[in-house]
Amino acid sequence: MTPILIAAGALVAVVAAARSTWSPCGVSMLATITPLAESARGHRYRSTARWFVAGAVAGGLTLGLVLGVVALGVGAAGLGTGTLAVLACLASVVAAASDARVGGFALPVHHRQVNERWLDQFRPWVYGAGFGWQIGTGFVTYIKTAGVYLVALLAVLTGSWRAAVLLGTLFGLVRGLAVYLGRTITTPAQLADFHRRFVRLGVVVLAVVIATECAGATLFGWLASPWAGAAVLLLVAAVCGTRVLRRRARPARPAGAGARAELADAPAARS
Numbered sequence: 061m062t063p064i065l066i067a068a069g070a071l072v073a074v075v076a077a078a079r080s081t082w083s084p085c086g087v088s089m090l091a092t093i094t095p096l097a098e099s100a101r102g103h104r105y106r107s108t109a110r111w112f113v114a115g116a117v118a119g120g121l122t123l124g125l126v127l128g129v130v131a132l133g134v135g136a137a138g139l140g141t142g143t144l145a146v147l148a149c150l151a152s153v154v155a156a157a158s159d160a161r162v163g164g165f166a167l168p169v170h171h172r173q174v175n176e177r178w179l180d181q182f183r184p185w186v187y188g189a190g191f192g193w194q195i196g197t198g199f200v201t202y203i204k205t206a207g208v209y210l211v212a213l214l215a216v217l218t219g220s221w222r223a224a225v226l227l228g229t230l231f232g233l234v235r236g237l238a239v240y241l242g243r244t245i246t247t248p249a250q251l252a253d254f255h256r257r258f259v260r261l262g263v264v265v266l267a268v269v270i271a272t273e274c275a276g277a278t279l280f281g282w283l284a285s286p287w288a289g290a291a292v293l294l295l296v297a298a299v300c301g302t303r304v305l306r307r308r309a310r311p312a313r314p315a316g317a318g319a320r321a322e323l324a325d326a327p328a329a330r331s
Contacts, residue, residue: 119196120232
């Protein structure tokens with residue numbers, strides 16, 4: 061069971077980290093750590109970006125170490141395969157329901173961004189590594205997807221501190237590497253064009269996250285019991301079908317409304 065939990069956790073870590081880039085923190089990072097912005101501050105983008113990635117990996121490692129302590133307790137409890145599968149299945153269902161906003165349900169989040177005043181107060185390696193660490197931990201700044209909770213739980217359920225550290229570090233690495241999405245931004249026009257395309261892509265990435273969570277729920281349900289797996293699959297199909305029908309029934313929104321909604325779902329809080 062542990063290898064399956066690790067594999068599923070790794071996949072969720074990647075998609076959850078990718079989706080987290082659409083958080084207010086992620087969007088802010090893609091506007092403030094670019095060749096255009098760093099050049100205006102008299103700094104080198106490549107150096108700052110490397111510090112950001114290093115900080116994000118350290119943040120992910122910090123998360124993994126904390127989860128590793130809890131994983132040791134789970135491992136000592138000696139939970140059976142069936143119990144682990146049921147817990148992972150339920151967690152995946154809850155995560156998918158939260159990200160899909162089924163019935164308006166959503167897991168709690170906190171609205172916190174990194175302190176952008178650091179950009180004017182500290183050297184590039186300080187704000188680069190500092191921002192990266194906060195974002196890499198997953199829970200210190202704004203939580204964009206329930207996948208962050210799910211990868212933490214899957215890491216704990218492995219019962220292995222090594223696996224927990226691996227999954228946490230992988231999450232941090234993917235979050236950190238997102239800074240290179242803006243590596244070609246050297247003019248204000250390129251910045252505006254990038255963010256228009258970036259926001260539009262957010263809906264697609266969210267769909268990938270939800271699909272991954274649903275697939276995990278089905279897999280773990282089947283591992284618990286073939287009947288449970290079939291039931292979860294039918295539930296997922298019913299929910300998806302309902303959402304498709306509702307979407308078709310909605311009146312068309314003005315152009316750009318979806319893009320604005322993607323970034324308007326949280327206040328622009330500052331730490």
